[in-house]
Amino acid sequence: MPPSLLLGFAAAGFIVGSFLNVCIHRLPRRESVVWPGSRCASCGRTLAWYENIPVASWLVLRARCRTCGAPISPIYPLVETATAVVFAGGLAVYGPTPLLAVRLMFASALIVLFVIDLQHRILPNAITLPGAALGFLASWFLPPGWFSSLVGIAAGAGIPLAIAEAYRRVRGQEGLGMGDVKMLAMVGAFLGWPLMILTLVIASFAGSIAGLTLLASGKGTMQAALPFGTFLALGALVAAVAGRPILAWYLSFY
Numbered sequence: 001m002p003p004s005l006l007l008g009f010a011a012a013g014f015i016v017g018s019f020l021n022v023c024i025h026r027l028p029r030r031e032s033v034v035w036p037g038s039r040c041a042s043c044g045r046t047l048a049w050y051e052n053i054p055v056a057s058w059l060v061l062r063a064r065c066r067t068c069g070a071p072i073s074p075i076y077p078l079v080e081t082a083t084a085v086v087f088a089g090g091l092a093v094y095g096p097t098p099l100l101a102v103r104l105m106f107a108s109a110l111i112v113l114f115v116i117d118l119q120h121r122i123l124p125n126a127i128t129l130p131g132a133a134l135g136f137l138a139s140w141f142l143p144p145g146w147f148s149s150l151v152g153i154a155a156g157a158g159i160p161l162a163i164a165e166a167y168r169r170v171r172g173q174e175g176l177g178m179g180d181v182k183m184l185a186m187v188g189a190f191l192g193w194p195l196m197i198l199t200l201v202i203a204s205f206a207g208s209i210a211g212l213t214l215l216a217s218g219k220g221t222m223q224a225a226l227p228f229g230t231f232l233a234l235g236a237l238v239a240a241v242a243g244r245p246i247l248a249w250y251l252s253f254y
């Protein structure tokens, strides 16, 4: 892979990451993501173009608004950097193919869901439902194929619904939200049913470790709800990149 192409994709990733920040900030507030231009989250002043350059502006402004001095969250440069890494890494994994374009849209949706669930404990329909539709449409021409995608959507919604129902009957409370159901259906649409199940396994495993760590450190309780969508996003990224070898390794034991 030519280094200039990787750098170009990283640069595109920084710019897309800047837009993902807009989605992360505005979708939970039910605001438009296209209008108006970027503003300071604290004083509302419209930002000049040079205050809106990914990562660089945050560093130059020393993480503060020029007008009101309010701190600017490190989430912004982190999201931009993560998106740049995902774009360059995606090119290295998939090469310049149509599948790369689809997987980068999928990864962008996962980054937005990761942060919004972490901050607000919600997974907006505005991401999960169009995401599921896009994943299914793309599967007619690309992996995993329409049938695996369709089973992935049905099982992706059905398995967490069944778990939630069992949890509700046994514990008398809500364990998983409908946002998790729709997000896992979206994962199934993009990756197909085997990698959707792998995503659920990785997310449950990572979520259990995080929960036990919080419990052991005395910072959390058994009842404290961890943002499961955040773990689903991590699991889906791992499954998208390394899912095939992980499944082949697992099946080699049988």
Ligand SMILES: [Zn+2]
Pocket (backbone or CB within 6 Å): 040, 041, 042, 043, 044, 045, 065, 066, 067, 068, 069, 070
């Ligand atoms: Zn301000």
